[in-house]
Amino acid sequence: MTGSGLSKYSKGAIAFHWIIALLVITNIGLAELTEDLTKAERGPYMDLHKSFGICVLFLTLARLGWRWTHPRPSLPSALASWEKAISKLVHFLFYLLLIGLPLGGWLWMSTYGDKAAVSMFGLFNMPVLPVVGNEALGDMVHEGHEVGGKVMLGLVIVHILAALKHQFIDKMPFIRRMWP
Numbered sequence: 001m002t003g004s005g006l007s008k009y010s011k012g013a014i015a016f017h018w019i020i021a022l023l024v025i026t027n028i029g030l031a032e033l034t035e036d037l038t039k040a041e042r043g044p045y046m047d048l049h050k051s052f053g054i055c056v057l058f059l060t061l062a063r064l065g066w067r068w069t070h071p072r073p074s075l076p077s078a079l080a081s082w083e084k085a086i087s088k089l090v091h092f093l094f095y096l097l098l099i100g101l102p103l104g105g106w107l108w109m110s111t112y113g114d115k116a117a118v119s120m121f122g123l124f125n126m127p128v129l130p131v132v133g134n135e136a137l138g139d140m141v142h143e144g145h146e147v148g149g150k151v152m153l154g155l156v157i158v159h160i161l162a163a164l165k166h167q168f169i170d171k172m173p174f175i176r177r178m179w180p
């Protein structure tokens with residue numbers, strides 16, 4: 001329980017939430033803010049982007065496992081039913097993108113074979129998925145990654161604005177449920 005009588009997320013859920021949020025925001029920043037650099041200049045930033053992205057994929061799978069075994073607190077009863085419906089939709093889309101974006105990126109790089117193998121912080125390479133040479137799939141996941149990245153940015157903004165609205169306009173401190 002929080003001080004205001006709202007039930008809180010478990011410590012594990014809170015840790016997953018903030019670590020993944022930080023990695024996703026950093027990743028969007030790395031991709032968008034380096035767009036105008038030359039390919040060579042952009043390389044190290046995109047290498048980090050790929051490593052962080054793969055971390056997000058596995059952290060999200062672990063987070064889903066956690067969610068399965070640690071039921072989350074129910075949505076505050078003060079929310080209108082349309083707010084509950086939107087909140088559920090946004091959360092579902094987040095999970096879809098948290099898995100789809102990095103998995104798509106990994107598939108995309110795998111279509112180029114060993115020469116584009118994803119290096120994890122220079123420590124080891126991720127396995128190349130069995131889609132080498134599949135240009136049609138490569139084009140599809142490339143396109144999907146760009147659109148999905150924009151949708152993710154939109155969702156992050158909506159999610160933050162909703163939290164701020166509840167906190168400062170509705171004076172309902174739901175943010176405490178997820179506060180470390």
Ligand code: HEM
Pocket residue numbers: 023024027028031032046049050051052053054056057098101102103105106109118145146149150152
């Ligand atoms: C949480 C995970 C990820 C997020 C949120 C994310 C997000 C993004 C965004 C927003 C862009 C810019 C798209 C655009 O506007 O053109 C981008 C580009 C890119 N991403 Fe990711 N990404 C993730 C994971 C990955 C992974 C795991 C890989 C590869 C293994 C990857 C490879 C790339 C590449 C190569 C580009 C450059 C696209 C281009 O400029 O042609 N991403 N990503």
